[in-house]
Amino acid sequence: MAKKNDKKSKLEEKLTRKHELVWDKLSQKEKKTVFEFSKGYKDFLAKAKTEREAVAEIIKFAEKNGFKSIDEIKGSKPRTKIYITNRNKNIALIVLGSEPIEDGINIIASHIDAPRLDLKQNPLYEDDDTKLALFKTHYYGGIKKYQWVNQPLAVHGHIVKGNGKAVDIIIGEDPDEPAFTITDLEPHLYRGKQAKRRLSEGIKGEELNVLVGSVPVKDDKAKSKIKLWVLDHLNKKYGIVEEDFTTAELEIVPAGRPRDIGFDESMIGAYGQDDRICAYASMTAIAAQKKPKRTAIALFFDKEEIGSEGNTAVRSRFLETLIGELMELKDPDYRYSMLRKALSKSKALSSDVTGGVNPNYKDVHEIKNAPKVGYGLVITKFTGSGGKYMSNDANAEYISEIRRLFNKKKVPWQTGELGKVDEGGGGTIAKFLAEHNMEVVDCGPAVLSLHAPFEIASKADLYATHQGYNAFYGS
Ligand code: MN
Numbered sequence: 001m002a003k004k005n006d007k008k009s010k011l012e013e014k015l016t017r018k019h020e021l022v023w024d025k026l027s028q029k030e031k032k033t034v035f036e037f038s039k040g041y042k043d044f045l046a047k048a049k050t051e052r053e054a055v056a057e058i059i060k061f062a063e064k065n066g067f068k069s070i071d072e073i074k075g076s077k078p079r080t081k082i083y084i085t086n087r088n089k090n091i092a093l094i095v096l097g098s099e100p101i102e103d104g105i106n107i108i109a110s111h112i113d114a115p116r117l118d119l120k121q122n123p124l125y126e127d128d129d130t131k132l133a134l135f136k137t138h139y140y141g142g143i144k145k146y147q148w149v150n151q152p153l154a155v156h157g158h159i160v161k162g163n164g165k166a167v168d169i170i171i172g173e174d175p176d177e178p179a180f181t182i183t184d185l186e187p188h189l190y191r192g193k194q195a196k197r198r199l200s201e202g203i204k205g206e207e208l209n210v211l212v213g214s215v216p217v218k219d220d221k222a223k224s225k226i227k228l229w230v231l232d233h234l235n236k237k238y239g240i241v242e243e244d245f246t247t248a249e250l251e252i253v254p255a256g257r258p259r260d261i262g263f264d265e266s267m268i269g270a271y272g273q274d275d276r277i278c279a280y281a282s283m284t285a286i287a288a289q290k291k292p293k294r295t296a297i298a299l300f301f302d303k304e305e306i307g308s309e310g311n312t313a314v315r316s317r318f319l320e321t322l323i324g325e326l327m328e329l330k331d332p333d334y335r336y337s338m339l340r341k342a343l344s345k346s347k348a349l350s351s352d353v354t355g356g357v358n359p360n361y362k363d364v365h366e367i368k369n370a371p372k373v374g375y376g377l378v379i380t381k382f383t384g385s386g387g388k389y390m391s392n393d394a395n396a397e398y399i400s401e402i403r404r405l406f407n408k409k410k411v412p413w414q415t416g417e418l419g420k421v422d423e424g425g426g427g428t429i430a431k432f433l434a435e436h437n438m439e440v441v442d443c444g445p446a447v448l449s450l451h452a453p454f455e456i457a458s459k460a461d462l463y464a465t466h467q468g469y470n471a472f473y474g475s
Pocket residue numbers: 111274275304352353
């Protein structure tokens with residue numbers, strides 16, 4: 001009997017590029033490793049639902065793996081593991097290499113903020129007609145607003161009280177705790193007006209009001225009794241008053257833990273995988289570095305989803321300052337020109353997710369160049385839209401380095417473009433890293449339902465991402 005392989009064209013085998021499903025190539029043992037690895041990731045996702053919580057989890061993980069705060073570090077011995085934080089929303093993990101920092105650094109940069117609903121500064125009100133108490137919100141990042149209604153939501157955040165002391169709160173995650181929700185209109189009542197709205201207007205921004213109470217206080221003289229019950233409850237539980245909302249950052253996020261998806265449990269469904277899947281893959285990869293030649297840095301930025309503005313985003317001078325601090329460990333009188341040289345000789349992976357082909361909406365993609373879930377780490381040469389506008393179009397020489405590295409280390413990879421020409425598009429932090437004159441390319445897994453309250457990633461891609469980042473730090 002002829003073997004299957006005999007039917008293959010030798011010429012085709014020699015010349016054409018293969019697109020292989022990662023699952024096809026994994027041994028039983030490797031599959032087990034992939035599934036095992038995803039457990040730690042799911043725990044991370046469950047605990048890191050805001051940028052502040054992500055920083056706290058990254059510090060916990062880093063300290064467990066031998067990293068120390070820069071304040072505790074003296075000298076610059078190779079292999080020293082350091083972390084530096086910025087305002088509790090932005091953090092860097094560093095492993096010093098044996099080569100001088102001036103010769104360049106290997107950087108992987110992800111973001112730890114995710115689209116959500118933020119409470120307004122004066123959020124709590126009582127609807128007079130219905131006697132229900134609600135929170136006003138202003139959404140953060142690119143969301144499809146209709147996706148956020150009729151589901152359990154939790155409140156996570158940080159409140160600075162009148163005396164300057166802060167309290168962190170999480171309500172709605174524990175199944176024994178109450179959750180919150182946004183009520184949509186029932187089909188019986190929506191035909192007149194709402195059914196005629198365009199999908200992008202199906203739910204409007206000012207309709208994203210979160211239901212938080214319906215019981216009045218026993219106080220005959222009080223005007224808004226339901227609102228007052230909520231304030232009284234928050235005061236007893238957290239010691240806060242209404243004015244404290246003006247100095248708070250409270251985020252409404254989907255309640256509950258990540259779930260395995262599919263009969264085969266091959267995928268993960270969870271909130272905030274853009275871009276915490278890359279954050280987790282890079283944090284575990286940098287912790288695995290034993291003796292790097294080049295200094296390795298994992299950067300975790302805030303505010304990518306709203307344009308990377310602000311002092312905890314990539315566009316602040318955090319990266320420059322931290323490299324300066326690292327150079328000072330060796331030589332307090334280092335020259336600024338050395339810092340610039342270090343940055344321009346650095347290599348970076350802008351580690352962010354991209355949108356995978358959705359079987360229900362294939363026509364938004366140009367299928368020959370679209371990234372697919374389950375096909376490994378995606379190298380994205382350019383992002384942007386309308387003729388690569390506003391994108392970092394990575395250099396062929398640099399992509400070639402990454403290609404050879406991934407092939408050598410057997411990291412499953414594919415290329416990707418976000419949507420058809422002149423139809424799709426999006427941005428990442430790659431172009432801001434490139435401002436330092438370093439080499440940068442976008443490199444992260446493909447995810448389905450990006451920016452939805454429940455995003456889908458493949459466990460095989462998660463592990464491929466970790467493998468790829470591990471190889472990059474080791475190069
Ligand atoms: Mn992202």
